[in-house]
Amino acid sequence: xxxxxxxxxxxxxxxxxxxxxxxxxxxxxxxxxxxxxxxxxxxxxxxxxxxxxxxxxxxxxxxxxxxxxxxxxxxxxxxxxxxxxxxxxxxxxxxxxxxxxxxxxxxxxxxxxxxxxxxxxxxxxxxxxxxxxxxxxxxxxxxxxxxxxxxxxxxxxxxxxxxxxxxxxxxxxxxxxxxxxxxxxxxxxxxxxxxxxxxxxxxxxxxxxxxxxxxxxxxxxxxxxxxxxxxxxxxxxxxxxxxxxxxxxxxxxxxxxxxxxxxxxxxxxxxxxxxxxxxxxxxxxxxxxxxxxxxxxxxxxxxxxxxxxxxxxxxxxxxxxxxxxxxxxxxxxxxxxxxxxxxxxxxxxxxxxxxxxxxxxxxxxxxxxxxxxxxxxxxxxxxxxxxxxxxxxxxxxxxxxxxxxxxxxxxxxxxxxxxxxxxxxxxxxxxxxxxxxxxxxxxxxxxxxxxxxxxxxxxxxxxxxxxxxxxxxxxxxxxxxxxxxxxxxxxxxxxxxxxxxxxxxxxxxxxxxxxxxxxxxxxxxxxxxxxxxxxxxxxxxxxxxxxxxxxxxxxxxxxxxxxxxxxxxxxxxx
Numbered sequence: 105x106x107x108x109x110x111x112x113x114x115x116x117x118x119x120x121x122x123x124x125x126x127x128x129x130x131x132x133x134x135x136x137x138x139x140x141x142x143x144x145x146x147x148x149x150x151x152x153x154x155x156x157x158x159x160x161x162x163x164x165x166x167x168x169x170x171x172x173x174x175x176x177x178x179x180x181x182x183x184x185x186x187x188x189x190x191x192x193x194x195x196x197x198x199x200x201x202x203x204x205x206x207x208x209x210x211x212x213x214x215x216x217x218x219x220x221x222x223x224x225x226x227x228x229x230x231x232x233x234x235x236x237x238x239x240x241x242x243x244x245x246x247x248x249x250x251x252x253x254x255x256x257x258x259x260x261x262x263x264x265x266x267x268x269x270x271x272x273x274x275x276x277x278x279x280x281x282x283x284x285x286x287x288x289x290x291x292x293x294x295x296x297x298x299x300x301x302x303x304x305x306x307x308x309x310x311x312x313x314x315x316x317x318x319x320x321x322x323x324x325x326x327x328x329x330x331x332x333x334x335x336x337x338x339x340x341x342x343x344x345x346x347x348x349x350x351x352x353x354x355x356x357x358x359x360x361x362x363x364x365x366x367x368x369x370x371x372x373x374x375x376x377x378x379x380x381x382x383x384x385x386x387x388x389x390x391x392x393x394x395x396x397x398x399x400x401x402x403x404x405x406x407x408x409x410x411x412x413x414x415x416x417x418x419x420x421x422x423x424x425x426x427x428x429x430x431x432x433x434x435x436x437x438x439x440x441x442x443x444x445x446x447x448x449x450x451x452x453x454x455x456x457x458x459x460x461x462x463x464x465x466x467x468x469x470x471x472x473x474x475x476x477x478x479x480x481x482x483x484x485x486x487x488x489x490x491x492x493x494x495x496x497x498x499x500x501x502x503x504x505x506x507x508x509x510x511x512x513x514x515x516x517x518x519x520x521x522x523x524x525x526x527x528x529x530x531x532x533x534x535x536x537x538x539x540x541x542x543x544x545x546x547x548x549x550x551x552x553x554x555x556x557x558x559x560x561x562x563x564x565x566x567x568x569x570x571x572x573x574x575x576x577x578x579x580x581x582x583x584x585x586x587x588x589x590x591x592x593x594x595x596x597x598x599x600x601x602x603x604x605x606x607x608x609x610x611x612x613x614x615x616x617x618x619x620x621x622x623x624x625x626x627x628x629x630x631x632x633x634x635x636x637x638x639x640x641x642x643x644x645x646x647x648x649x650x651x652x653x654x655x656x657x658x659x660x661x662x663x664x665x666x667x668x669x670x671x672x673x674x675x676x677x678x
Contacts, residue, residue: 108148108195109203115174122203123174127167130156144246148198153247159184159191187247214273217324218286219297220371221271221278223423224321226305227374228269229256231312231319235265239309240302242428249298253284268318270325270379278323296427303430304423304677311432311675312374314416320379323372327379331418334384335367338402368409368672369665370420383418386411402670409672410437424678435666436673447471447660449652450559452641454634457560459551460613462620463633465641466490468559469656474499474663476640482632485529489663497663501529504640504659511655512647517639530635535627537615547631548610550638554645556603563600566613570594576616584609 114123128134134142144153158164159182166176181191229235243251260266260280271278287297312319322328339362377383386408413419448470455462464477472491479486487504489497505516505527515522517530534540534547555561568577570589577598580587584605585598605613617630644652665671 107199108193109197109199111174111177111194114172120171123172125202127172130158130167146198146200147192148196153249154188155186156183156192156197157186158182215286217271217273217278218283219300220423221269221273221323222280222283222287222297222301223304224269224271224323224372225256225260225280225283226252226301227308228265228319228321229259230305230309231315231317231321231374232265232268233317235259239306242302242306243298246296249296252302256280257284268320270320270322270327272324274324297425299428300423300426300430303426303428307430307432307677308374308421308675312416312419314414315374315376315419316416318376320375320377321372322375322379325379327375327377327383328370328373331368331373331383331420332364334405335362335364338405362667362670366662366665366667367670368420368674369422369676370674371423373418373420375418376416377418384408384412385417406436406670406672413673420672420674422674422676424676426678430677433676433678434673435664435676436671447653447657449644449649449656451557452554452644453558453560454555454637457558457562458564459555459634460564460566460617463617463626463630463637465633465637467640467644467656467659469660474660476504476633476637478629478633478636481626481629482533485632485636487659487663489660497660497665499659499663501636502527503662507655507658507662508640508643510658511651512643514643514646516636516643530632530639533628534631534635535615535629537611540631543635544611544614544631545607547614547635547638548607550642551610551634552604554638554641557645561603563602564598564605564613565600566598567595568598570596577612580609580612581606 109126111123113119114126125134129143129145132141132143143155145156146153158167160178162176163178163182166173166178169176179193181193183192183194183197184190185192226240230237230239240252243249257280260269266279269280271283320327375383377385384405409418409420450468450470452468453466453473455464455466462477464475466473466475467487472489474487474489476485476487478484484501486498486500488499501516508514508516509521514520515527530543532540532543534543564585566577566580566585568575570591571594575596577596580598584600584602586601588597588599590597614630614634615627616625617627618624619626619629644655647655661667665674
């Protein structure tokens with residue numbers, strides 16, 4: 105049974121933010137991940153979504169006081185549903201995932217597994233003639249979020265219908281009820297995924313007319329395992345080609361091992377092939393009959409995936425949260441203009457242009473940018489595409505370095521190319537007062553060399569509370585910074601007056617860096633991110649435009665799972 109909210113729990117250490125979320129939702133001041141007001145609550149044990157107001161002047165005053173006056177909040181039914189006028193106690197409002205609930209998961213199903221599997225079930229419903237539906241009508245209001253779930257629950261209780269969805273979370277099969285329970289109970293803060301389930305199913309059905317019933321939808325299934333086993337076989341085959349000197353240029357050295365998602369990022373697959381059989385019936389022309397029917401070289405497998413998809417046999421689909429309206433894009437469709445998009449390097453920016461504002465760097469190109477930043481403080485460093493329809497595509501340090509070597513003839517943070525397979529991110533801790541001065545000086549010299557050449561550049565601005573004791577910024581030199589005091593908001597502002605600061609001020613700012621997102625003290629993260637980011641910028645800026653453009657093109661295509669001779673055909677729905 106689902107639990108209700110509790111004022112007493114809100115008062116417990118570490119849980120005050122849940123109380124602030126509760127009143128923010130009522131006031132309509134909190135947003136969901138799409139930037140829309142997040143105002144919906146759920147009645148305990150009932151599949152109903154609604155907005156609430158506090159129907160008590162005393163209650164309003166207590167809830168909106170800073171800090172919240174818990175002792176003054178009246179008990180009883182003071183929370184009024186705006187849709188029905190019903191009055192509720194706070195304990196009758198469900199404690200959903202955003203308020204810390206851990207209950208209600210479909211057998212412990214992972215969030216990603218649950219939502220991707222729901223997309224499978226919704227799409228399968230439209231492809232099955234027994235449903236009698238060719239498309240879903242998109243819902244318009246959040247109160248109708250569960251409009252279709254009753255019909256799908258009944259439909260998929262019939263094994264003759266549910267067998268066409270092969271959905272798994274690791275080794276556990278997920279029924280429609282498992283997915284629905286997880287989504288509608290544990291994952292309530294993402295309730296508007298329903299819009300995506302509907303729009304995704306509709307566009308798959310519209311653009312997938314070649315796929316005729318029976319159509320199977322797969323998520324983490326044994327059939328998908330067989331698909332990626334073929335990719336693994338190609339990896340092994342390519343290593344043999346590398347040893348013999350016959351591997352394609354794109355696959356020598358650093359790219360012998362290709363991640364599954366770089367070969368094909370299909371979150372789900374649809375297929376008319378019986379799940380007990382092997383995927384991809386296409387085989388290379390003129391293959392000798394006594395040879396095994398599998399294809400085990402990259403170009404042949406790439407062709408097999410494409411041929412299989414266009415005839416309506418097997419297709420990988422990458423899913424993004426689309427909302428009410430879904431778009432579709434084809435990748436690796438053997439059309440040279442789509443396989444090699446025109447990508448041009450256009451410069452770089454550290455964070456928002458203020459070098460000391462973040463630990464990242466943006467490498468910019470003509471249609472977007474890729475953000476490189478540290479992960480797990482100093483354990484890894486990777487890039488992620490931002491600001492394009494391919495947003496979310498990633499490239500780790502190793503492939504980034506591979507392309508740096510390929511087009512600039514030197515490894516990142518080196519003056520020349522080092523032995524293949526030996527490169528790694530800087531491993532060590534630079535942060536800390538008075539420590540690792542040599543590395544800090546190296547970062548500083550690169551900072552002086554490149555900071556003024558950013559596409560967007562701002563002089564450094566740092567704020568600190570007036571009552572901070574000790575104030576680590578009071579030692580910033582007056583020649584580099586002008587200090588102003590804001591009594592109203594109780595902070596000092598240190599405004600940089602030069603394009604770059606002295607080494608002494610550089611250390612003060614670096615040694616006292618605070619992560620802007622977490623608000624936590626993080627000098628190790630700052631120095632690691634800047635060390636790697638500046639080293640990358642230094643390599644790129646050392647090259648000629650033709651090499652810079654080639655580097656940007658191949659790196660972005662790698663992040664987009666669009667590698668020559670390797671990456672295979674898929675749909676991206678977004």
